[in-house]
Amino acid sequence: MTTAYYTHADCKRHEMGAWHPESPERLQAIEDQLIASRISTLLDHRDAPLAQETDLARVHSADAIYRIRENCPTERSEYQHFPLDADTSLNAHTWQASLRAAGAAIAATDAVIDAEIENAFCAVRPPGHHATRKESMGFCMFNNVAVAAKHALEVRGLQRVAIIDFDVHHGNGTEDIFRNDERVLMVSFFQHPYYPYSGTEQKAGNMVNVPVPAHSYGDVIRELVTQQWLPALQAFRPQMLFVSAGFDAHREDDMGQLGLVEADYAWLTRQIMSVARDYAQGRIVSCLEGGYNLSALARSVTAHLKVLADLE
Incomplete structure (x- = not known):
């Protein structure tokens, strides 16, 4: 099995201040852990290309791109820094980094569809799942997973794709972009009530959003995945799966108050791979979202990648 690892040095040049938890050190911590775990050399390392504005425009308004x-x-x-909101800002390298982040997701999508690789992980930043059609927010500039999913549908001709989001925060941007799009099924869990205070009202028929209270642990998550996610995914029969892979639901991450550990992320990845093998020829593109405790993030990404690459 070939698993590609997409990243680029430009993604480390975007930063929002030394105080900010969404820092360039996140990517370095992941890379260091992959080396320490002796799996880095077993991955197919690829540089993220630049997305084109036409790629972004399938998902975002002209004003959102212009801003x-x-x-x-x-x-x-x-x-x-130029502030977009209270916790999201631009520096001199944000535009380039954002194009690399979206470009990685698109390139990974093409490589998976073309059967060059079976699956891919995009170690990129800025993250994306809070970016709506019209607005960047919540540390996110452009919605990388949404850009890739639209590319799969509208450029590569797929008819059904699924988006799995296991970040501690609801992927409000992804829901905004794909609400009532029958070609897309989104399944997620997220801490509630919590930022961005969405995902529980006026649910669209193609959204399986499962709010969970603070201090929920892995057993709760595994049960909801088994009872709610998997039946929906199996009924939908996606041709490709995209993952908004946030690791801030880890019990050591102060950004949220959920209680997952590395074994839970490995288990989640196995369920995603099972669906992909049954219905989607194994096609998976996973993109980094949250995860702010550097050690927990790096260990969790490594657990995720070990399963994707069949290295367990």
Whole structure:
């Protein structure tokens, strides 16, 4: 089995301040852990290309794209950061990093559909699942998974794709983009009530959003996946699976108050792979979302990749 690992140095150049938890050190921690775990050399390392604006425009409004492209400070600017909201800002490298993040997801999608690889993990930032059609928010610029899923549907001709989101926060941007799109099934769990305070009202028919209270542990998550996610995915019979892989539901991550551990992420990945093998020729593209405790993030991504690459 071939698992590709997409990333790019540009993704480390975007930063929102030394205080910010969505930091370049996240990618370095993952890379260090993969080396320490002796699986880095077993992955197919690939550089993320740049997405084109036409790729972004399938998902985002012209104003949303313009706001990122035109407001990045220059390296000589008086101000190092341009704020989009209270916790999301641009620096001189954000536009380039954002194009790499979306470009990785698109390139991985093409490589999987073309059977060059069976699956892929995109170690990219900025993350994406809070970015709506019209607005960047929640550390996210463009919705990388949504861009890739639209590419699979509208460029590569697939008819049904599924999006699995296991971040501690609800993927409000992905829901906004694909609400009532019968070609897409989105399944997720998320801590509730919690940012972005969405996902529980006016649910669209193609959304299986499962809110869980704070301090829920792996047994709760495994039960809801078994009882709610898997029957929906099996009935939908997706031709490809996309994963918004957030690891901030880990019990060591202070960003949320859920209680997952590495074994839970490995179990989740096995369920996703089972669906992919049954219905989608094994096709999976996974993209990094949250995860802010560096050690827990790195260990959890490694657990996820070991299953994707059949290295357990």
